Amino acid sequence: MNNYDEFPNYPVVFACCDTVYFQKYAPAFVSSLNAIGKDVHIHIMDWEEHDVTLFKKMKDKVDIKFTLTLQPNKTKQRAEERRTYYACSRFIVLPTLLKSAGKVMVLDIDMLIMKDFDFPEKSIGYVPREPLKNTSGWEKRGTEVLASVTYFTKDSMDYVLKIREKILQGPFKWFLDQVVLTEVLKGVDSHHYDIDFSDWEFSDHTTIWTGKGPRKWENKKYVKQQKKFEEFFA
DSSP: OBOSSOOOSSOEEEEEEEHHHHHHHHHHHHHHHHHHTOOEEEEEESOOHHHHHHHHHHHHHOSSOEEEEEEOOOOOOOHHHHHHHHHHHHHHHHHHHHHHHSEEEEEOTTEEEOSOOOOOSSSEEEEEOOOOTTOOHHHHHHTSEEEEEEEEEGGGHHHHHHHHHHHHHOOOSTTHHHHHHHHHHTTSOOEEOOTTTEESSOOTTOSEEEOOTTHHHHOHHHHHHHHHHHGGGO
């Protein structure tokens, strides 16, 4: 892992993505966090020089603290393995970041933060849910948790290390991160986020809008708000 900046030594919101998602979604994500005064750290895989250029542009404009780490990915994975690795990479990086930051909320880069929020008092937070109907085995376990919102403090480091260890054991197929979260966190005393905190229907009362699937480019309400946040950097 090649650090562009040092990992922050203060609580942060954290997102992990590749260069494509950084270019497309980071401006609105960072702008929305700047609007509520939440510091942010982003980790980019398969990074390119224009990512550093965009980072510097945003960092100069925001009032919050904004840090970045960079990772070249030299592995030759099959398509599904690579897609899964991208989804899981946040939890591979998380122990190192958490050791420095102390408190970390992990979000998706394509989220829009619509309202201010406080970090929970408990040392772990995540989104449990009912598994999808007519599922079994791997898919059933993988839909008992949403990985889009998680929260950890240093006090939960043993769980964070266990999550990373299990992810690295694979297999790298879709739902791996959610299967591991289910196995490690189910039954643990934790803060449970719900649909009022994060949803993909873009309700006016929701704290965070989640750009799930094609809604990121098909839903006019999401796209309009994304562009509004991006205008901050124009």
